[in-house]
Amino acid sequence: MSQLYRTWKDRNISIKTKVRLVRALIFHIFTYAAETWTIKAADRQRIDAFEMWCWRRMLQIPWTAHRTNVSILRQLKITRRLSTTCLKRILEYFGHIARRDGDNLEKIVVTGKVEGKRPRGRSQIRWSDQIRTALDTKVHTALNVAQSRVKWHKIVQKVVSGRGHDPQQ
Incomplete structure (x- = not known):
């Protein structure tokens, strides 16, 4: 700069x-x-x-x-705003992951089918949690909707346009 x-x-x-x-x-x-x-x-x-x-x-x-x-x-x-652009990219990437095969590592992680124990203490916010809060729906519902690229694109545009902090909040 x-x-x-x-x-x-x-x-x-x-x-x-x-x-x-x-x-x-x-x-x-x-x-x-x-x-x-x-x-x-x-x-x-x-x-x-x-x-x-x-x-x-x-x-x-x-x-x-x-x-x-x-x-x-x-x-x-x-x-x-720049933060809204970041959110849009996150949602678009989620749609990309949702349309992949079921045995894909990214999709397995997003759907929460990873085995093992969590560390002690308060759990960190997960990547899929921000998807859930942005869309006000469950991740599995979003995974099903994201199978259709056209529908998912419309939902992403709706979420980004109605974000509430553009241009400033």
């Missing part, structure tokens, strides 16, 4: 082009393997904070300017 400082200062480059540069150069690297992440509420806040830090850095807005995140997102015409 700091190596792009000369680009951000250049007034001959439009804001639209700078937004495309941030998405292509920074967010593309950031979301590498995001479909395998387990994102909790605190993680989502950190992702949103990183995104806002990038936008403020691009626009050269100091922290003393007292600009709200909503005003910056409106100025840049951002309609989908």
